[in-house]
Amino acid sequence: MSDNMAQLTDRSGRRYASDQPRWRGDDKSPLMMEPLPGITREQIDTGVNSQWRYRAALPLPQADPVTLGEGRTPLLPRTFAGLHVAVKPESMNPTGSFKDRGSSVMITALRHQGIGQILEDSSGNGGSSIAAYSAAAGIDAQIIAPASTSPTKIAQVRLHGAGVDLVPGSRQDVADEAIRRADTRFYASHNWHPHFLQGIKLIAYEIWEDLGFTAPSAVLVPAGAGSLVLGCAMGFAELRRAGEIDQVPRILVSQPEHCCPLVNALTGGDIAVEARTWPKTLAEGAAIAQPVRDREVLAAIRDSGGAATAVAEEELLPAVRELARTGVFVEPTSAQVLPALRQFHADGHINPDDTVVLVLTGSGLKAGQALSDFVNDVSP
Numbered sequence: 001m002s003d004n005m006a007q008l009t010d011r012s013g014r015r016y017a018s019d020q021p022r023w024r025g026d027d028k029s030p031l032m033m034e035p036l037p038g039i040t041r042e043q044i045d046t047g048v049n050s051q052w053r054y055r056a057a058l059p060l061p062q063a064d065p066v067t068l069g070e071g072r073t074p075l076l077p078r079t080f081a082g083l084h085v086a087v088k089p090e091s092m093n094p095t096g097s098f099k100d101r102g103s104s105v106m107i108t109a110l111r112h113q114g115i116g117q118i119l120e121d122s123s124g125n126g127g128s129s130i131a132a133y134s135a136a137a138g139i140d141a142q143i144i145a146p147a148s149t150s151p152t153k154i155a156q157v158r159l160h161g162a163g164v165d166l167v168p169g170s171r172q173d174v175a176d177e178a179i180r181r182a183d184t185r186f187y188a189s190h191n192w193h194p195h196f197l198q199g200i201k202l203i204a205y206e207i208w209e210d211l212g213f214t215a216p217s218a219v220l221v222p223a224g225a226g227s228l229v230l231g232c233a234m235g236f237a238e239l240r241r242a243g244e245i246d247q248v249p250r251i252l253v254s255q256p257e258h259c260c261p262l263v264n265a266l267t268g269g270d271i272a273v274e275a276r277t278w279p280k281t282l283a284e285g286a287a288i289a290q291p292v293r294d295r296e297v298l299a300a301i302r303d304s305g306g307a308a309t310a311v312a313e314e315e316l317l318p319a320v321r322e323l324a325r326t327g328v329f330v331e332p333t334s335a336q337v338l339p340a341l342r343q344f345h346a347d348g349h350i351n352p353d354d355t356v357v358l359v360l361t362g363s364g365l366k367a368g369q370a371l372s373d374f375v376n377d378v379s380p
Contacts, residue, residue: 006059007034008194011295018059021113023182023192030293031194033059038238039205041213051101051202057238058105058198063112066137068094070104071202075210075357078326081342085356086216088207089328091363095156097285098203098361099129102190102227105199107133110188116140118188121178123171123224123284124153125362126190131162142185144178146171150284152368170277172289191225191292197234200227204235207357208245215239217354218250218306220337220344222361223262224286226297229253233300249357251306252349254340256283256333260310261291265298272298282316282370285333285362307349315339317374320364329364331371 008016009032010025018033025031036059043056051071070093075086090098107130110118117140120130127143134141141162145154146169157164167174178187190196208215215236221228229251236248255263258281261273273294281287291297301308311319319335337358344350364371 005061006036008032009034018194019061019113021110021115021186023187023189030192030296032296033194033198035241036238038240038242038244040242040244041209044209051104051199051206054202054205057202057205060105060109061112063108065104066108066111066133067104068100068132068136070094070100071206073206075207076328080322080338081345083341083345083350083352083356085341085358087323087328087358087360088203089330089360091330091334091360095125095129095132096363096366097125097129098200098228098359099125099190100133101202102196102199103129103133106188106190106193106196107137107139109195110186111137111139115186115188117185118142119144119178119181119185120188120190121145121174122190123174123287124149124366125285127162128153128156128160130188130190131157131160134162135160144174144181146174148280148284150367150369153366170289171287190227197227197230200231201235201238203228203359204232204239208236208239211355213244215245215247216249216357218252218350218356219359220252220254220341220356221359222283222286222333222336223253223255223297223308224288224333225291226262226293228359228361229297229300230293233304248304250349251301251304252340252344253301253306253308254311254336255308256281256286256316256336257310257312259283259287259289261289262294262297262301263308263310265294266301266308270298271295281313282367283333283336285331286336307344307347309340309343309347311336311339317371320371320374323360324364328360330360331362331364331367334360334362
């Protein structure tokens, strides 16, 4: 979809052109791209060894991609608790997390629209990613982050040349501060901007291609704001519209017990999350108390026949170690999918003959201090 622009819609039903720099609707709700037709396997540009091989699925004009070679992360076979699964280490992306997929497409769109200065809020991975892609695009970036963010992530942001403001308080406090500053420069939020989701959806195309042009039975992802949930839902829905798959996979979600608003909402049958405060969690990338797109994320999980579960805090670091003992080094936010896998199996959401993909969102190097302390405190 090169020059034909799709439309954006807000929750009130207003429609907007997607080729204009806009991050939310006039009703102050998040924008979603209208459903797109998807592409067939013949439309993959096999000469491109990045997620841009699926460019035909993106509602972008013929803009030069801002790319660092993101995507094409492998599916690695692993066995946990007797279940044969595939893990997808998104830590192999350029800045070490899945956020690079969305950053690449969003920054490409913003550069094409003439945006030269941006503002972003992040607990770490999103800021690192947007700082890197802004540097590649020649865009001046300012990142607002919680004061508690891992120093490693902040160092990465600063080395890419972005400005950093550390704000005391919760992740939600940081997001609120960013919105207050959104009139000073364009707010390129990975949680709000619709083109960010367009990049994330390409992980579904990649899983489909690497599984021999089939869809898995289920995709298990950690969730904070829920962009992976929506990306998987959008990508697999497009593949079904294109006639490439017959059924979308179940979307299974893990959240830390110390911050699990989506789990609570699903359990309670609610259409939106309840506003409340949560204790601190080691899974800082999932510590989103009030997801911007909560209604859309909850609907996507339900529509896929999926489910969500909460992972106890004391299970996070042992899960990091268990994955590391198979050669895969991830941060606690990613590792939570492992105890979640066992719980979903016990609850009957995963069967032994299912094809299941576990998306591991970020590198263990992102949580260096916490993991160093853990290693020093326990025996090998």
